[in-house]
Amino acid sequence: MSTIKDVAREAGVSIATVSRVINKSPKASQSAFEAVSRAMTKLGYRPNAAAKALVSQNTNTVGVLVSDVSDPFFGALVKSVDRIARKNGKHTLIGNGYHSAKEEKESIELLINNRCDALIIHSKGLTDEELIGYANEVKSLVIINRHIEKLEGRCVSLDNYKGSFLATEYLIRHGHRKIACVSSNHDIEDATERTRGYLAALKQHNIELPKSYVEYGSPDSEGGELAMSNLLTKSLDMTAIVAYNDNMAAGALAAANENGIAVPEQLSVVGFDDGLIARYVHPKLTTVRYPIEMMAEKAMNIALDLAKDNQPEPEPLRFSPTIVRRDSVVKITG
Structure with missing residues (x-):
């Protein structure tokens, strides 16, 4: 050679x-x-x-950490980051963290050791203090889907509480009062905030339901199917479901169908994320839009500015969710 x-x-x-x-x-x-x-x-x-x-002090690479790149949600995040990176003549290195502190730490340190020009970090396993430490080490590190007060200006996040509140209130405005919640069993802020938003909407509308109306499962279709089956086993009087995400909602739809429950005629369902699956299940899923592509592009642009020592224009970095109306919710009376 x-x-x-x-x-x-x-x-x-x-x-x-x-x-x-x-x-x-x-x-x-x-x-x-x-x-x-x-x-x-x-x-x-x-x-x-x-x-x-x-x-050159420049590797022309950017690093992105996600939970699992095989998940369509994180695939969309990576694609948006890569699109902006390529516009700027850079290539993308990807690390998977699987919501594990150990895996996330190893992936971040590998990306840092590869001297990436910028880092986009989606972390749920590491503490605020650990992420602040990495941010102090890497000036162009930006965190997505998480807000850390000490890193304000370098965190791009979504109001998960508001999204779940909107989903629950949407059902209430359609006449539903017996609303169950299919939530994630992962111990992360997203799950906590979405369950909290569901409970807050019920409370604001003077609806009191037993704790048994909340069922937990893994944040995928299998977890949604299992959580829905558990709700049905309890013989709860329910007319609607708020799901942690679209995958869990799809699992809940499958369990309802297997048990002869027509959606939305007998049971309305609202998801969260507005991923591809929401448009291809039957009926098409009413859901909460999570603008992950827009958020990822914003995070990447901020990181590239920071890498050049340019201070981004101050602007709100906490995005607001919106309801996407499709076919899985019906209005009831009485």
């Missing part, structure tokens, strides 16, 4: 000149650029990315 010394010898220039050409330094003359380019082509020399980074 050819080395930079071989290229310098073939081109008849110094190693320093080859380095300047590789890193597109304005100090490299046109003749030197042509001679070095010919030599690299002849020898099949490919500049080492790490060596280039050491000279």
Whole structure:
């Protein structure tokens, strides 16, 4: 394999000149650029990315940490980050954290060690203090889907409480009072805030329901199906379901269908996220829109500004959810 010394010898220039050409330094003359380019082509020399980074202080990579890139929600996040990165001539490295503190820490440190120009971090396993420590180390680190007061201006988040409140209130305004909640069993802020929003909407409308109206499961279709089956086993008098996310809502729809319960005629269902699945289940799912693509683009632009030592314009970074009306909710009277 050819080395930079071989290229310098073939081109008849110094190693320093080859380095300047590789890193597109304005100090490299046109003749030197042509001679070095010919030599690299002849020898099949490919500049080492790490060596280039050491000279330019720029790796042209950005890092993104998500829970699980196979989840469509996180896939959409990564795609939006990558779109902005590519517009800026950069490529994306991806780490999976699986909501585990150990996995998240290992992934973040790997991305830092790869000297990424910017980092977008979706973390639920690490503490605020640990994330603040990483943010102090990496000036271009931005956190998504989480708000840390000490990192205000570098956190792009959604009001999960408001989203669940809106979903529950939407059902109440359609005449429902016996509303159950299918929530996530993950010990993360999103789950806590969404359950809290559901309970707050009930309270504001003077609706009192036993704790048995809240059932928990893994935040996927299987968890939603199991939670719905548990609700049905309790023989609860319910006319509607608020689900933690669209996947759990899809599982709840499957369990209802298997038990001969027509949606929305006998049971209305509202999801959360407005992912692709919401448009392809039957009936199409009324849900809460989580603007993850918009949020990811915002986070990436902020991170790139910070990497260039540009201070982003101050603006609200907490996004508001909205209701997307489809076919899974019916108005009842009486």
